[in-house]
Amino acid sequence: xxxxxxxxxxxxxxxxxxxxxxxxxxxxxxxxxxxxxxxxxxxxxxxxxxxxxxxxxxxxxxxxxxxxxxxxxxxxxxxxxxxxxxxxxxxxxxxxxxxxxxxxxxxxxxxxxxxxxxxxxxxxxxxxxxxxxxxxxxxxxxxxxxxxxxxxxxxxxxxxxxxxxxxxxxxxxxxxxxxxxxxxxxxxxxxxxxxxxxxxxxxxxxxxxxxxxxxxxxxxxxxxxxxxxxxxxxxxxxxxxxxxxxxxxxxxxxxxxxxxxxxxxxxxxxxxxxxxxxxxxxxxxxxxxxxxxxxxxxxxxxxxxxxxxxxxxxxxxxxxxxxxxxxxxxxxxxxxxxxxxxxxxxxxxxxxxxxxxxxxxxxxxxxxxxxxxxxxxxxxxxxxxxxxxxxxxxxxxxxxxxxxxxxxxxxxxxxxxxxxxxxxxxxxxxxxxxxxxxxxxxxxxxxxxxxxxxxxxxxxxxxxxxxxxx
Ligand SMILES: NC(=O)c1ccc[n+]([C@@H]2O[C@H](COP(=O)([O-])OP(=O)(O)OC[C@H]3O[C@@H](n4cnc5c(N)ncnc54)[C@H](O)[C@@H]3O)[C@@H](O)[C@H]2O)c1
Numbered sequence: 001x002x003x004x005x006x007x008x009x010x011x012x013x014x015x016x017x018x019x020x021x022x023x024x025x026x027x028x029x030x031x032x033x034x035x036x037x038x039x040x041x042x043x044x045x046x047x048x049x050x051x052x053x054x055x056x057x058x059x060x061x062x063x064x065x066x067x068x069x070x071x072x073x074x075x076x077x078x079x080x081x082x083x084x085x086x087x088x089x090x091x092x093x094x095x096x097x098x099x100x101x102x103x104x105x106x107x108x109x110x111x112x113x114x115x116x117x118x119x120x121x122x123x124x125x126x127x128x129x130x131x132x133x134x135x136x137x138x139x140x141x142x143x144x145x146x147x148x149x150x151x152x153x154x155x156x157x158x159x160x161x162x163x164x165x166x167x168x169x170x171x172x173x174x175x176x177x178x179x180x181x182x183x184x185x186x187x188x189x190x191x192x193x194x195x196x197x198x199x200x201x202x203x204x205x206x207x208x209x210x211x212x213x214x215x216x217x218x219x220x221x222x223x224x225x226x227x228x229x230x231x232x233x234x235x236x237x238x239x240x241x242x243x244x245x246x247x248x249x250x251x252x253x254x255x256x257x258x259x260x261x262x263x264x265x266x267x268x269x270x271x272x273x274x275x276x277x278x279x280x281x282x283x284x285x286x287x288x289x290x291x292x293x294x295x296x297x298x299x300x301x302x303x304x305x306x307x308x309x310x311x312x313x314x315x316x317x318x319x320x321x322x323x324x325x326x327x328x329x330x331x332x333x334x335x336x337x338x339x340x341x342x343x344x345x346x347x348x349x350x351x352x353x354x355x356x357x358x359x360x361x362x363x364x365x366x367x368x369x370x371x372x373x374x375x376x377x378x379x380x381x382x383x384x385x386x387x388x389x390x391x392x393x394x395x396x397x398x399x400x401x402x403x404x405x406x407x408x409x410x411x412x413x414x415x416x417x418x419x420x421x422x423x424x425x426x427x428x429x430x431x432x433x434x435x436x437x438x439x440x441x442x443x444x445x446x447x448x449x450x451x452x453x454x455x456x457x458x459x460x461x462x463x464x465x466x467x468x469x470x
Contacts, residue, residue: 026148026186027218033113034225037061041226042112044137046073046102048371049154049194050118051084052205055091058098060206060230065112066102067140077102085370085397086199110144114152114226117141118194121155122305129158129309131165138166142173145181150188150222152212153240156247156306158313162191162240163215184216190223191240193247199369209233213243251306252324257292258303259327262334265294274469276455296432296453296470297334297376299365304331304374335379341470342428342451343387349449351427354388359416359426361443362433363395370397377432378407385409394418396437420446431456 033039041057043050046068058064068074076083080093109115119133134155141151151170153162167183170176176187183189192212197203210231214220220236228234237243265275275294283291298304307324314321343353363377364370372378372395381391393401395415403412416422418438423429423446434456444450444463451470460467 027188027222030113030148030150030188030222031225034222034229037229038063039113039226040065040111042067042109042115044068044109044115044117044140045119045133045155046077047118047120048084048198049196050116051077051082051087052196053116053118053154053194054100055087055095056205056230058095058100061098062229063099064095064101065108066100067106067109068102068104069136071104074102074104084198086201086368106140107144109141110146113148114150114222115141116192117151117153117155119155120301121157121309122301123308127308128312131157131161134161135165135169138169139173142170142176145170145173145175145187147179147181147186150190150219150226152190152192152223152226154192154194156193156251156302156309157244158248158309159241159244160313161244162189162213167215184219188219188222189215189240190219191243192223192227193243193250195247195250198371199367206230207232209235211235211237211243211246213237213240215240248306248310251302252310252327254292255298255303255307255331256323256327257290258295258298259330261292261294263330266337269469276458276469293455294453295334295376296338297379298331299375299377300371301365301373304328335376335383338380338430338451338453338470339383339387341468342384342430345449345451345468346428349427353384356389356427357425358384358389358391359422359429360391360393361395361418361429361431361438362435363393363401364397364433364435367434368397368436372398372401375433377401378404378410380430380432381410382407392416394422395433396435418443423447 040063042065043054044067046054046066054064054066073083077092080096081089082092117134117137119137121134122130124130153166167189170183170187175181181187190212192210195208196205210227212220212223212227212234214223224234224236261275261279268275268278279291279293282289311321311324346353346356360377360380363372363375365373365375384391393413393415399415401413403410423443426447428449428451429447430451431454434454440457440460444457444460444466447466450457450467452467453470455469457467
């Protein structure tokens with residue numbers, strides 16, 4: 001992760017001159033605490049999003065209280081060790097020295113001046129929004145709510161969540177009822193979507209512009225002032241709904257464009273055209289084209305999931321989101337396509353899938369991360385196991401592939417050492433994730449057949465007859 005000296009933020013993003021409206025208490029008090037960094041920042045959910053955010057605030061001089069329901073994670077952090085591959089333990093120890101306090105004691109939410117919610121927003125089995133984590137977090141906040149607190153939801157969700165789900169829970173909390181606290185008047189509420197790109201060293205949290213939509217102008221200004229203290233740029237928008245819709249647009253844009261290149265990959269392959277070469281050529285156009293790349297299927301907990309939050313809310317408005325549904329259909333068919341390419345390549349060599357040894361390289365959902373959630377590797381393993389293949393995998397970032405609730409047939413597996421003998425013993429090697437740690441010439445040299453879903457072997461010249469792009 002790239003680090004910039006605090007002075008850079010000070011130069012690029014001075015705290016906005018706060019308007020006259022903020023002179024009234026308790027907003028003025030909070031604004032003053034933000035301006036001189038006395039404001040205590042509470043972050044709920046210390047995962048891939050919450051932990052880098054906590055780091056950004058701690059590094060900038062804010063005292064940070066980190067809340068998580070997982071005691072194992074909190075204990076690890078308290079003892080100075082990291083559980084996220086791209087965040088070194090040294091960074092956690094530095095955060096602790098910078099007044100970062102991880103805790104499972106949610107009554108301490110009362111101590112926080114600003115509370116940022118970074119908990120998961122998955123889908124239910126029926127592919128509908130599962131806001132349980134958000135609701136539980138907001139209920140915890142509502143129990144100790146006090147005047148002058150700023151609450152910001154960062155979790156990706158459908159437009160309307162902040163106003164229709166978060167605010168009513170806050171207003172029903174005992175302190176709100178007893179003291180007559182009103183959201184947008186006595187306590188401040190905003191939505192600001194997280195744009196973390198885990199494992200990408202070019203974009204540390206503070207360098208990514210932050211969109212902020214407040215329930216009211218005061219909430220927006222307070223949230224913008226808070227983020228402006230640590231982020232290079234704050235982009236205020238007119239409402240939480242615009243900020244929520246903005247995040248969903250960003251992720252849907254990716255899902256749809258990835259589906260487009262995935263469909264073209266299949267078509268161009270039939271026509272004998274290399275889609276990767278086509279994209280490289282197209283991206284020389286200096287305007288009007290942004291490169292997206294095909295792959296073995298969508299992964300991660302954002303792109304395959306978030307667009308369906310919009311689909312769900314669209315149904316309530318009597319509309320269907322046809323682009324999202326079509327993109328989902330194409331993207332989820334990719335593992336099946338990869339398996340058929342693999343089966344054909346084995347068939348050309350006189351081998352059936354059944355009984356063939358197949359090694360998957362890379363089971364993380366994307367390059368250089370240690371996160372297997374929603375990885376297409378699971379679907380690939382499942383499909384190949386159904387066909388009777390003998391499976392194993394290597395991933396330098398994931399030594400053990402945990403058993404997953406949605407894939408009961410897979411059990412748990414351990415990463416195999418990537419030796420010449422291991423590669424040579426495989427009937428086929430399937431590249432799922434192109435981690436930077438892989439030595440491609442070595443892998444090509446020792447494999448008998450390689451199915452490359454990432455164009456990872458593009459620079460290898462020897463042994464190209466063993467490589468099948470899929
Ligand atoms: N990871 C990304 O790349 C990314 C990028 C942008 C947006 N997001 C969004 O950010 C949100 C969080 O994602 P993440 O990847 O950080 O998830 P994560 O699973 O890595 O972390 C979430 C953390 O929240 C904790 N948690 C769950 N319920 C809690 C509760 N009630 N109180 C306190 N802690 C609780 C979990 O124990 C976990 O540590 C999601 O809405 C996601 O869509 C993620």
